[in-house]
Amino acid sequence: MSTLQLEFQSMLRLKRAITAVLITTALTFPARGQLYPSTSNDLSDQIDLQASEEEVLEIERNAELEQKRHQKRETQQERNKLIKKENSLLKQLQQIDIKLSIARKEITEYKQKIQDYTLKAEKLQLDLQALKIQYQQYKKRLAKRIRAIYKMGYGQQTNQMLKLLISSENFGDLLKRYKYASATAATDQQLLQTLENQQTKIIETHITWESQIRQIETVSKAAENKQLNIINQKKEREELLKTYQSQRVVYDQTLTELKAAVSGLEELLGVVSTETITEKAEELTGVKKDLLGNIRWPVIGKIVRNQNPHDHGITIQAKSGTEVHCIADGIVARTIPSVVGYGNTVLIAHGNNYATVYTHLSETLVTIGSSVKTGQIIGKVGETGSLIGASLYFELWHNYERLNTKEWLTKTP
Numbered sequence: 001m002s003t004l005q006l007e008f009q010s011m012l013r014l015k016r017a018i019t020a021v022l023i024t025t026a027l028t029f030p031a032r033g034q035l036y037p038s039t040s041n042d043l044s045d046q047i048d049l050q051a052s053e054e055e056v057l058e059i060e061r062n063a064e065l066e067q068k069r070h071q072k073r074e075t076q077q078e079r080n081k082l083i084k085k086e087n088s089l090l091k092q093l094q095q096i097d098i099k100l101s102i103a104r105k106e107i108t109e110y111k112q113k114i115q116d117y118t119l120k121a122e123k124l125q126l127d128l129q130a131l132k133i134q135y136q137q138y139k140k141r142l143a144k145r146i147r148a149i150y151k152m153g154y155g156q157q158t159n160q161m162l163k164l165l166i167s168s169e170n171f172g173d174l175l176k177r178y179k180y181a182s183a184t185a186a187t188d189q190q191l192l193q194t195l196e197n198q199q200t201k202i203i204e205t206h207i208t209w210e211s212q213i214r215q216i217e218t219v220s221k222a223a224e225n226k227q228l229n230i231i232n233q234k235k236e237r238e239e240l241l242k243t244y245q246s247q248r249v250v251y252d253q254t255l256t257e258l259k260a261a262v263s264g265l266e267e268l269l270g271v272v273s274t275e276t277i278t279e280k281a282e283e284l285t286g287v288k289k290d291l292l293g294n295i296r297w298p299v300i301g302k303i304v305r306n307q308n309p310h311d312h313g314i315t316i317q318a319k320s321g322t323e324v325h326c327i328a329d330g331i332v333a334r335t336i337p338s339v340v341g342y343g344n345t346v347l348i349a350h351g352n353n354y355a356t357v358y359t360h361l362s363e364t365l366v367t368i369g370s371s372v373k374t375g376q377i378i379g380k381v382g383e384t385g386s387l388i389g390a391s392l393y394f395e396l397w398h399n400y401e402r403l404n405t406k407e408w409l410t411k412t413p
Helices: 003-028 040-152 154-166 171-269 274-282
Strands: 302-304 314-317 323-325 330-339 343-351 354-364 377-381 391-398
Touching: 040 171, 171 274, 274 330, 274 343, 330 354, 343 377
Parallel strands: none
Antiparallel strands: 302 314, 314 391, 323 377, 330 343, 343 354, 354 377, 354 391
16 A cells, blocks of 8 residues: 555545544534634634645645546556457558458369369360260261172172272273272271370360369369458457457446546646647647758757757847747646756747757746647746857757757748
């Protein structure tokens, strides 16, 4: 238990004891207030009691503020963890979408191959049927010729062949007729063999393609199952993402309520935490990279060389009391009186991890935690901490590093 909580409980017990004494006194001596006028001691006691009650109330509020801050930090941490989970899921979903796209492309290609091979197989089947018809027709013609030769008898066929040869006019004609007769028989045999070979080749090709179709169908089915698994994974992660997003909505609502409670208590107690200032600054975009060379001067005057050559800020000489303006929307993070070497100083956070520093002020016109707008007067030029008289030393920071401030300002005031 913290010291603040112990103190709070102690004061609370004191408050209860005082209340009990008052009630007891009122019950025991109900008419005392009517019989005797209030003395100076009674009035003093009442003032002391009132002061004690105010102290107790302040302790209670401080304890409540500390509790709300703690709850806010814990809620913010849980929300950040949830956001990490969401981002992780989103990355997984992106990878799943890529895998799903690849799987769908593969399935489309497999289906196209199946369709192509199926069409080719169907064409082969038609070619095979046509070849079979041609083969059967030629086979019938050949069989008819063979039957005719058989009916005439082999000897008669020989006589016919001899008659054909004898009737030749000369030896050349004889040789030609003999070659023709032999060639006719050989051509018949060759043609039949060719038709048989073509038929065999078509059948083998058809079998090969059917086998490839079955293989592609198997692979395609596996790809479809893979796609189905990927789709199920995507659905599971999408449902989980919805759950996380619903939880984040609750965290966001809780954070909004806690921030409002903390802000209200801080305002009531007259305090502002660095945490609150940082949160407010995160919502701002007062300074951005595209403002390089376009920021108005915080005060009209003359730039003089810095005494410290390592400083990246600028020193602007101006009359004492000249108004100093904020260069961009922001939150007052610090107002520090009498900083050694700088005097009265104002530090303003602008969001995007940008901040500005204004020093040597004679007067500060803003308070910690207050919002400021571009061009708003935040103080006046003075000589506090300055070695060269009335001037403003101005710096621009980003990510905890000094920037070359002059580059960010317009060339002329």
